[in-house]
Amino acid sequence: MDKKIVNWATKALSFAGRLQLINSVLSSMHIYWASVFIILARVVKDLEKRIRRFLWNAGSDGRIRAMVAWEAVCLPKNEGGLGIRSISDVNKSLMANHIWSIITNRDSIWVRLIHDYKLKGRNFWEIPCRGSMSWGWRKILSIRHTIRPHIWSSVQSGAQTNVWSDMWCSLSPLSAFISPRAIANAGFSLQSSVADVIDQNGHWKWPQAWLDLFPVLFTLSVPNLVPSSIDRLVWKDLDGKMCEFQSAQVWNTIRNRENQDRLTVWEAGSLTNLNLMCCPLCYADRESRDHLFFRCSFADQVWSNVKTFVQLGSVDNSWDSLLHWVDQHSSSKKADYVVCKLLIAASSYYIGQERNNRIFKNHKRTVDQVVEVIKNSVRLRLMGFRFRVASTKKRIFKLWKIEENEDNVAKPG
Numbered sequence: 001m002d003k004k005i006v007n008w009a010t011k012a013l014s015f016a017g018r019l020q021l022i023n024s025v026l027s028s029m030h031i032y033w034a035s036v037f038i039i040l041a042r043v044v045k046d047l048e049k050r051i052r053r054f055l056w057n058a059g060s061d062g063r064i065r066a067m068v069a070w071e072a073v074c075l076p077k078n079e080g081g082l083g084i085r086s087i088s089d090v091n092k093s094l095m096a097n098h099i100w101s102i103i104t105n106r107d108s109i110w111v112r113l114i115h116d117y118k119l120k121g122r123n124f125w126e127i128p129c130r131g132s133m134s135w136g137w138r139k140i141l142s143i144r145h146t147i148r149p150h151i152w153s154s155v156q157s158g159a160q161t162n163v164w165s166d167m168w169c170s171l172s173p174l175s176a177f178i179s180p181r182a183i184a185n186a187g188f189s190l191q192s193s194v195a196d197v198i199d200q201n202g203h204w205k206w207p208q209a210w211l212d213l214f215p216v217l218f219t220l221s222v223p224n225l226v227p228s229s230i231d232r233l234v235w236k237d238l239d240g241k242m243c244e245f246q247s248a249q250v251w252n253t254i255r256n257r258e259n260q261d262r263l264t265v266w267e268a269g270s271l272t273n274l275n276l277m278c279c280p281l282c283y284a285d286r287e288s289r290d291h292l293f294f295r296c297s298f299a300d301q302v303w304s305n306v307k308t309f310v311q312l313g314s315v316d317n318s319w320d321s322l323l324h325w326v327d328q329h330s331s332s333k334k335a336d337y338v339v340c341k342l343l344i345a346a347s348s349y350y351i352g353q354e355r356n357n358r359i360f361k362n363h364k365r366t367v368d369q370v371v372e373v374i375k376n377s378v379r380l381r382l383m384g385f386r387f388r389v390a391s392t393k394k395r396i397f398k399l400w401k402i403e404e405n406e407d408n409v410a411k412p413g
Helices: 002-009 015-024 041-057 087-103 109-119 135-142 144-150 180-185 215-219 247-254 289-295 297-309 319-329 335-361 367-383 390-399
Strands: 151-154 232-236 402-404 410-412
Touching: 002 015, 002 041, 015 041, 041 087, 087 109, 087 135, 087 144, 087 151, 087 247, 135 144, 144 151, 144 232, 144 247, 232 247, 289 297, 289 319, 289 335, 297 335, 297 367, 319 335, 335 367, 335 390, 367 402, 390 402
Parallel strands: none
Antiparallel strands: 151 232, 402 410
């Protein structure tokens, strides 16, 4: 990861470019090891520190200038984050595959070894995590509490589902409030299945004494058993939906979730329609995407100033209008359109930056100052362009007040 970041640090990458490299390259470099064992917390911390430094500081040394907490950055984009997946959450979701293999008794040498030498006929969920055991096995057992509430048994015949330790009803696991002694005194076994506690008439076999001890048991609906069928395990998400077990489903269920009513940092074009707070630029209306970039009086003055340099007369004060123009000319290499796209990107970025600076740094700039920053940014990019037509270059340089010295080296006018 260090080698990748050092190589990228020499390139002039935008924030969006660094984010894309993180999601497509850096976030996948640890996947193999994350699927083999639980990565040490110290290693996870070091990896995420490098990713954070690359995202916020472009890989440079020094204090990380983070704008929001890392937990917020790791949220999906539709929840206000940047879509970078937490290494720890990904690690646990991938390791859940091993737990699934054990409890479903997948046909493999490793699973057979676990059953023969680790479980020895005992229930996986009840193996104590103490004593002399290998580091890898201890780490697998350590994430059971995260995975267990979501692995449910879909009762068909009831013969393959342990009535006490498996998740199969709203009260599961029953062993959480019924002790092994109470189970034995009632004439049941710790290995009893759901089918074992239902009589031929479809009623529970709970002893009468349990009516006072565990009255909630008698409120449970008796499942309709199909003797010819087989119970199967499924994954249950946070919404209670039963689905097939997949690492992606596990990650989406166990990942960190933040309060979605809290505003999180998004640079320029990544801001979503969040009507959550008063606009920090004009203080006249609630903040939203359209308002922040166009309808806000501050942003409107910025756009009115910079649009005089390009051909954006058809774009009105709305995000949809801007996106429509960009979509129409996205593939065009005509110099005037390239300049327009540069101006749009720079304006969106610095208006968003001004909003963030006011919120997080209590630093304010005037409209003229923001306009000048945008114009300088576009000028610097234009100075490095190679124009095909000399007359076009001369016209654009004159408009943007870019002068060339005797050595044909451009400089701001």
